[in-house]
Amino acid sequence: MSEVEALIGKPWRKLPFIKRPWLRRTFILGFIVYLIAAYMTIDVNWYRVYEGLERGKKFVLAFTNPDFTTRSSDIYEGMVESIVMTIAASVVGIAISIPIALGAARNIAPLPVYLICRSVIAVSRALQEIIVAILLVAIFGFGPLAGFLTLSFATIGFLSKLLAEDIESMDKVQAEAIKASGAKWAQWINYGVQPQVMPRLIGLSIYRIDINFRESAILGLVGAGGIGATLNTAFDRYEYDTAAAILLIIIVIVMALEYLSGVIRARVQ
Amino acid sequence: MPTQNFKGQKIWQRRTGRESLGHWIMWLIGIAIFGYCWQQISAVTTWFFVWDAPRIADDIWTRATPPRWGYITQLGEPIWDTLNMASLGTILALILAVPVAFLAARNTTPSLLFIRPVALLIIVSTRSINSLIWALLLIAIIGPGVFAGVIAIAIRSIGFCAKLLYEAIEEIDQTQVEAITATGASRWQVMAYGIVPQILPAFAGIAVFRWDINIRESTVLGLVGAGGIGLQLSSSLNVLAWPQVSLILLVILAAVVISEWVSAKVRGAII
Numbered sequence: 039m040s041e042v043e044a045l046i047g048k049p050w051r052k053l054p055f056i057k058r059p060w061l062r063r064t065f066i067l068g069f070i071v072y073l074i075a076a077y078m079t080i081d082v083n084w085y086r087v088y089e090g091l092e093r094g095k096k097f098v099l100a101f102t103n104p105d106f107t108t109r110s111s112d113i114y115e116g117m118v119e120s121i122v123m124t125i126a127a128s129v130v131g132i133a134i135s136i137p138i139a140l141g142a143a144r145n146i147a148p149l150p151v152y153l154i155c156r157s158v159i160a161v162s163r164a165l166q167e168i169i170v171a172i173l174l175v176a177i178f179g180f181g182p183l184a185g186f187l188t189l190s191f192a193t194i195g196f197l198s199k200l201l202a203e204d205i206e207s208m209d210k211v212q213a214e215a216i217k218a219s220g221a222k223w224a225q226w227i228n229y230g231v232q233p234q235v236m237p238r239l240i241g242l243s244i245y246r247i248d249i250n251f252r253e254s255a256i257l258g259l260v261g262a263g264g265i266g267a268t269l270n271t272a273f274d275r276y277e278y279d280t281a282a283a284i285l286l287i288i289i290v291i292v293m294a295l296e297y298l299s300g301v302i303r304a305r306v307q
Numbered sequence: 308m309p310t311q312n313f314k315g316q317k318i319w320q321r322r323t324g325r326e327s328l329g330h331w332i333m334w335l336i337g338i339a340i341f342g343y344c345w346q347q348i349s350a351v352t353t354w355f356f357v358w359d360a361p362r363i364a365d366d367i368w369t370r371a372t373p374p375r376w377g378y379i380t381q382l383g384e385p386i387w388d389t390l391n392m393a394s395l396g397t398i399l400a401l402i403l404a405v406p407v408a409f410l411a412a413r414n415t416t417p418s419l420l421f422i423r424p425v426a427l428l429i430i431v432s433t434r435s436i437n438s439l440i441w442a443l444l445l446i447a448i449i450g451p452g453v454f455a456g457v458i459a460i461a462i463r464s465i466g467f468c469a470k471l472l473y474e475a476i477e478e479i480d481q482t483q484v485e486a487i488t489a490t491g492a493s494r495w496q497v498m499a500y501g502i503v504p505q506i507l508p509a510f511a512g513i514a515v516f517r518w519d520i521n522i523r524e525s526t527v528l529g530l531v532g533a534g535g536i537g538l539q540l541s542s543s544l545n546v547l548a549w550p551q552v553s554l555i556l557l558v559i560l561a562a563v564v565i566s567e568w569v570s571a572k573v574r575g576a577i578i
Contacts, residue, residue, distance in 0.1 A: 052500070052504075055507055055511075072394070073395075073398075076391045076394065076395055079387065079388070079391065080388075080391060080395075080453045080454060080457070081452075082452075082454045083450065083452070083454075086449060086450045087449045087450075087454070090448040090449035090450060091448075093447065093448045094448045094449070097444065097447075097448060118347075119347075119351075122344040122347045122348060123344075123348065125340060125341065125344045126341060126344040126345055126348055129337075129341045129344075164560055164563055164564065165560075166523055166524075166526070166527055166563075168439065168527045168530065169527060169540075169556065169559070172530075172544065173367075176363070176367060177360050177363050177364045177367065178356060178357055178360050179352075179353055179356035179357070181351055181352050181353070182347075182348045182351060182352070183348055183349075183352040183357065186348055229321075252435060252436075252437060253437070255436075255437060255440065256437045256439045256440060259439060259443070259530070259531065260530070263351075266440075269440065269443070270443065273443050273444060273447050274447075276447065281444070285436060285440070288435060288436065289431065289432050289435050289436070292431070292434075292435035293431055293435070296431070
C-alpha cells in the first residue's frame with residue numbers, strides 16, 4: 039500500500055456489470071474459450087476472400103450506377119407480385135389472427151380454447167417463413183400462392199401473440215361497465231374490448247405489412263413467387279448493377295412503409 | 308354525442324353519419340384492393356395442383372415419417388457451424404453497431420445535419436435486406452462457406468442492434484450526464500461514466516435478443532450455400548430424402564426452442 043493510499047484511502051472504482059466475481063470470471067473465460075474454439079473450426083480461405091474483394095468493389099460501385107432498364111420488365115413483374123402477395127397475405131393473416139388473439143387472451147377465453155390458440159401461435163412462431171415456404175411449394179407447386187399462404191401463416195403467429203398480450207393487459211373496468219349494461223358477448227367485445235386494443239392492432243398490422251414485404255423478397259429463392267427469383271438470377275449471372283437496382287427498390291419501399299407506419303401510429307395513439 | 312332520430316326518439320350511435328360514411332368508403336377501397344390482389348394471385352396459380360394438394364401432403368407425410376434417427380450423428384458439425392455463424396455474427400454486429408448507434412442518437416451525435424442521416428441510412432439499409440439476400444451476395448463475392456454466413460448475419464444485425472441501442476441512448480437520464488460533466492470530465496469520460504452505465508442493461512438485452520433471432524436465421528442460411536444445418540437440409544431436399552428432411556426440421560425446431568428459452572432466461576436475469 040502506497041503512502042497516498044494510506045492517507046486518503048483507495049480511489050473510487052467503477053462497479054462491474056456482473057457483481058459476483060466468480061460468475062464474471064467464468065463468463066469471460068468461457069467466452070474466450072468459445073471464441074478460440076469457434077475460430078479454429080471456421081476455415082476461412084483468405085486467398086479466396088482477397089480475390090473476392092475485387093468483385094465486392096464492383097458490387098459497391100454498382101450501387102452508384104444501378105441498372106433499372108435492362109431487366110425492367112422482370113423487375114416490374116417481380117415487384118408487383120411481391121406487393122400483391124404482401125397485401126393479400128396481410129389481409130388474410132390479420133383477419134385470421136384476430137379471432138385467434140381473442141382465444142389466446144386468458145381474460146376472455148376459457149382454458150381449452152386458450153390452450154388450442156396458444157399452441158397454434160407457438161407452431162406458427164417456431165417455423166421460419168422460408169422452411170414453411172419450402173414445404174408449401176412442395177405441396178402447392180411453384181408460384182405466389184405458396185408465398186401468400188406462407189406469409190399468412192407467419193402473420194398469424196406474430197400478430198395473435200402480441201394482440202393477445204395487449205388484450206390481457208387491457209383496462210378491466212371499461213369491459214365490466216359494458217357487461218353491466220347487459221351487452222351480449224359480441225357487443226361486449228365490440229364496445230368494451232375492441233376500442234381499447236384498436237390503436238395497438240393498427241400499429242402492429244402496419245408493422246407486419248412492413249415485415250411481410252421484406253420477407254416476400256426472399257420467398258422467391260425457393261420458388262414461392264415475388265422479386266426473390268429475379269434477384270437470385272441477377273446474382274447468379276453476376277449482373278451486379280441489376281441486383282443493386284432491385285435492392286435499392288426494396289430499401290426505398292421499406293423506408294416508405296416505415297415512414298408511413300410512423301405517421302399512422304402517431305395519429306392513432 | 309352522435310344520435311339518430313328514430314320515431315321521435317334519440318338513439319345513441321357510435322359514429323356520426325359522416326364518420327360512418329368515411330368508414331364505409333375505406334372498407335370498400337380496402338376490399339377492392341384485396342380482391343384485385345387475389346385475382347392476380349389466382350390468375351398465375353395452377354389450380355389442378357392445389358386441388359391435388361391434400362394427396363401430395365399425405366404422400367410427403369408418409370415418406371417423411373418416421374425420421375431417420377441414425378442421421379443425427381452427421382448433424383453434429385453442421386449444428387456447431389450454425390451456432391458459430393449466429394454467435395460470431397452477433398458479436399461482430401455489436402462491435403459495428405455501437406459506434407453507429409452513438410452517431411445516430413440525437414444527444415450524442417457529433418453533427419445532427421450530416422452524420423446522423425448517414426448513420427440512419429446505414430441502419431435502414433442493413434435492416435431492410437434479409438440475411439438470406441446478404442448471404443447470396445457474399446457467396447457471390449467471397450465464395451460459399453461459414454465465413455460468408457458470419458458476415459451476412461453480422462451485416463443484417465447491425466441495423467437492428469443500432470436502432471434499438473440508439474433509442475436506448477436517446478432515453479437516458481440527462482441529469483447523470485450533467486453531473487459527470489459538472490465534475491469537469493472530458494467528452495470520453497462523460498461517455499464512459501455518464502452514458503454507458505445507463506445503457507449497459509439495454510445493450511445486454513439487445514445482444515441476447517438478437518442472438519436468439521440469429522440462431523433462427525442461421526439455420527436456413529445454408530439453403531443458399533452459406534454452411535450450417537441449412538446446407539444439409541438443402542442437399543436432403545434435392546435428393547428427396549424426406550426422412551432426413553423431417554429429422555433436420557426437428558433439430559432446427561429444437562435449436563430454436565432452446566435458444567428462445569436461453570434468451571428469455573438471460574433477459575429475465577438482467578431486467
